[in-house]
Amino acid sequence: MLKPSRMKKLRVATLKDHRYDLIKRLHELGVVQITDFGERIGSPEWSQLLTRSYGEPIVRKITSLIMSYGRILNLFQTVDPIAKEGLVKALFSPPPQKKISVEDICGEELINKAEKLLEGVTEDVSASEKEYHLLEEKISDLEELKTSVEKVKNLDIDLSYVGTSRFVSVFVGLISKDSCDRLVIETNEITKECVIYFRESSKEENAVVITVINEYADEVISSARKLGFEQQNVSKAKGKPSDAILAIESEIVRAKKERENVRQKLVESARRWRDEVEATQELLSIERERGDISSNFAETEETFVLEGWVEARRTEQVEKEILETTNGHAIVQTTEPDVSDDVPIKLDNPRFLRPFELLTKMYASPRYDEIDPTFLIGPVLAIYFGLMLGDAVYGLFILMIGCLLYRGAGKVSESLHDMSVILLAIGASTIVFGVLQGSYLGDFAPAFLGIDPPFRLLNPLKDPTQILRIALVIGIAHLNIGLLVAAYQNLQRKDYHSLLHGQMIWFIIQPCAAVLLFNFFGWTTLPFSLIVVAGVGAGVGILLLMLKEGPLGILSLTGFLGNWLSYVRILALILATSGIAMTVNILTKMIAEIHPMAIFLAIFVCIFGHLFNFILNCIGAFVHSLRLHYVEFFSKFYVGGGRDFRPFKATRRYTELMKNTA
């Protein structure tokens, strides 16, 4: 619990014959992180012995199969989209993921099966798919034509004339009204063998027909374009524009109906094949991972060697599995990590603390020889949050959300499960501190119901100095826990220099400063000798600070003071919650007193005001309790920067292995 899980370096050498079986076994076990042997092969002493392994050749085939499967799944998704759950349903009652039992097949056998399935599916869908795409294209063409024709619908001509015939070319299009005169003049300058005909199309534009003999067609049309003539391609339409539009529309309807028929066929195929395709794609992805991992190995002609990390407590199990899989033809070596090794980090906390690992990781995973601060963050964060939000009804609300999430999406997603446990913890703590602060929706109880809340120990609005003192005590305690942890770590590392300068100084300065302060403000009368000792102690402490950091060391004093005073934010957030809640209640009362009917508006204001306060201060309380940990607390002892343990593990979302073959 105190430190990340102890790791051992694993090295396995065995015959190539067993390579695939071994990979598969480790993949299903999912407890070994395989590291790349590759870099060391470059060095002369290794390169005489070993060469680099490459991924299995089968991988390329698998990749192309995965892509084909992806394309088919895309098609299925287009024609038969899986309805997305609403956010509320997805969070609070997600449907269980159905899993398909699959046989434990792999290698060539799997590829053959996958190819056969692909063939079957392709045969089933390819004709319809082609037809579907053609119809899509047709519909979009028709729609484009329809927009073009609509633009010139005021022209009273048969559109089948548009285009180039033996002697003349006919163009239709739009041109801005201002340019019409210019168009006529400029065209007449090019040729007199030309007829131009306008009709109003919209407020700014005219529809125009330009008829010109073929000889001058290019020249006329390019000069017209310079004037802003926007040619419409309506050559596929027949008859007068209004008739043409009707014809196109009915054709679109027909095409859409046809497309729907084809889509239904595809939907049938999708329903028939989808699950199997998804499952097979997953099997292929797993197979590809197995193929790819060999590129991390090194090999001789007949043998290969792999390296990795395994949790110390699992070494025996892994060793046994490896020997079993290879019929004992393997050398398995597990060694303690060297100081220079970049050991992967697996946090190791009891079940009830595990959800809070999320908060540690959000900052940084600890290094291998560091204390894992999760056990310190979890409970204290809950206390801070509860204290800061400090309202029993708000707390109940969080608890309810946490409960729903725990029973809903928490069952499907691990991170949401962690989230829900954190919510449950901070919700419970908020209720406790809400009761202690006598706050139920702020001062709702005394203001509206005339009840004086029982069990009230604190009253932040009446007596903030009381909470100020509590916040400062909490702060100094929290900082000293941080210093103690740092001292413990330095003792373990036998780093007495850091211990003296980093922590002992503060253990000397703090009590001395306390004595001097008490004396200065005259809070108590202290014996003179004690004051002298405290003065000397404080002087020595400051001298030590300056010795290490030079004259600027004095700034560490203000820095420490700053960290301590930062805990006053606990008071600030308590005041914010109860202050806003009280304001909402006052507003509600004011509105309700205007008129008996205004009571509905008052209820509305009350609900939304408290909702606003709840959301705002939940965010505030969470960010600030996290900040007190990350900035003030962690700066005393925590560095972090460890790399997470990522075991070689098969992830199965759609499939599960049948028991008898696993």
Added chain:
Amino acid sequence: MIPVEIGLGLAIMGAGIAMGMSAIAQGIAAAGAVGATAERPEIFGKGLVFSVLPETQAIYGLLIAILILAGIGLLG
């Protein structure tokens, strides 16, 4: 009108200024972070850190205000 001693009034004003000024400075820092985040959304995390760092000073403002109010006997 309620007669208020000038000293009391000044003290209350001082408390108000202590809070208000520190909050303004915090606002400026946060505005910088918001601007940076608007240009490059991926630095949201860093922006958040830099905007919450000076807020400690805003809290000193609150602390001073409360001490002043407590000192003149309005609180506690």
